[in-house]
Amino acid sequence: MTGPVSLEKIYAPSDDIVAREIEGEIIIVPLTAGIGNIDDELFTLNETGRAVWKLLDGKKSLRQVTEELSEAYEGAEIDQDVLGFVSELAKRRILVEVS
Amino acid sequence: MGYVERISSDKFERWPGKASMLRRLDFELTERCNNNCIHCSINLPADDPSALERELSAGEVRRMLTEVAALGGMEARFTGGEPLLREDFEELYLFARRLGLKVMIFTNGRLIDRRLADLFAKIPPLIPIEITVYGMHSDSYEDVTRVKGSFAQFRRGLELLRQRNVPFAIKTALLPPNREEIDELESFAADIPWMDAPPQRVVFLEKRCRRDDPEKDRRIEAMRLSPEEALAVITRRAxxxxxxxxxxxxxxxxxxxxxxFPCGAGHGGSVDAYGRLEPCLGLRAPELTYDLRNGSLKEAVLDFFPRVRVMRxxxxxxxxxxxxxxxxxxxxxxxxxxxxxxxxxxxxxxxxxxxxxxxxxxxxxxxxxxxxxxxxxxxxxxxxxxxxxxxxxx
Known part of the structure; x- marks a missing residue:
């Protein structure tokens, strides 16, 4: 179990999921049990989520991610969005902290 | 603010403009089966040497699965014969799942052992496994399968899944040995937590789909219900x-x-055990096949399927x-x-x-x-x- 999400930490897609890009959408397909359920088994990301997801390569810290996003999305609440997104996906085991 | 939304793959496929080129591809991994059912339209003996020699290799199936994912497909169906007979079943299953495909499995359940049940529990297929029930008792079941001990193996497979909460559904073919067991089957199905409807029943018995055994076809015809009997079955839950x-x-x-083809044929398809793509799982007309061993799935989707869809x-x-x-x-x-x-x-x-x-x-x-x-x-x-x-x- 990892601690609270912070901008100093590094995150990457979990090995428990498969992320697919289809027609511009990112579809998260659970690989291991307990992530999806039998009826709504997939996840999809909103526009903000897609932008953050593409930068989460397991090497950049979330601060670096927010800096990159700031260049593209001026004036937006980038820090809040990145932390919110990563928290939500980490809670669902879709993202994991890279030590 | 929600950054992530939970969806079903059906919903994804219905998004305007987001439809993939191919929704699902069926893989008949083998025509061989460990049962010898009295009514089966496809089965060959489990050790049939000719089938073993001609079947797609693991590498060929992996290549086709990769193409399914590349075309935006969300599902692969593994059927047979009995798909679990293939020694490389686990390898193919894991490969499909790691591509992000859901896997639909049609099986008689006899080869589900602890190891396989553990695998399904850890890495679920994301679609309930479909298991055919040939009878509710060893006598009726084995009168259909003609394999001694098959009933006990099937029940063990089912229980291994149930113990691990691996979703499965059952279905049946109505045959002379089990026709009187419908009520019992439906009661049994009602206790399966992943089933919200009575089990599917095959009412019309298909002849050999390769038209390869006239004698067996005659036996299949003799076991068919009359239209009146079939209606009584269909309307029993009026x-x-x-x-x-x-x-x-x-x-x-x-x-x-x-x-x-006003149906879904020609939008998806089925690859037989030897690499021939057909418009659907039930259709083996040689003139309507595309050789996937020597062609690509994309080419088939762009060229073969459209030709099927406009046939008159x-x-x-x-x-x-x-x-x-x-x-x-x-x-x-x-x-x-x-x-x-x-x-x-x-x-x-x-x-x-x-x-x-x-x-x-x-x-x-x-x-x-x-x-x-x-x-x-x-x-x-x-x-x-x-x-x-x-x-x-x-």
């Missing part, structure tokens, strides 16, 4: 059936015209009856069944026609003696399907 049909008829009835019926009797019949969507006549029964893709089939007309009479859509292709006021008849009283007739 309220449920009426409600389903009320919705179905309102949406789908109407004369289909001469298009041969030409048989005069089909054009006189089926093409003009407003009940066609209710009827199980299709090119695959037509080919299995007659060797041609577009022939009316008398069993299906009789059963459909009996159903239509039961639903109040037809009077006795009327034919679906002669009815001009069919839209108003659909609007008057009785929701409540089955004895209500036109």
């Amino acid at each position: 309220d449920r059936y009426r409600k389903e049909m009320y919705e179905f008829c309102g949406k789908f009835l109407g004369p289909p015209g001469d298009r041969l 019926a030409s048989n005069a009797e089909y054009l006189r009856r089926c093409a003009r019949c407003f009940l066609k969507s209710l009827c199980d006549q299709c090119p695959a069944r037509s080919w299995n029964e007659t060797g041609a893709l577009d022939r009316p089939l008398e069993f299906q026609c009789s059963l459909t007309h009996l159903q239509a009479q039961w639903l109040g859509l037809l009077r006795p003696g009327e034919h679906g292709w002669e009815i001009e006021d069919w839209p108003s008849r659909i609007g008057h399907i009785p929701r409540e009283n089955p004895s209500c007739r036109l």
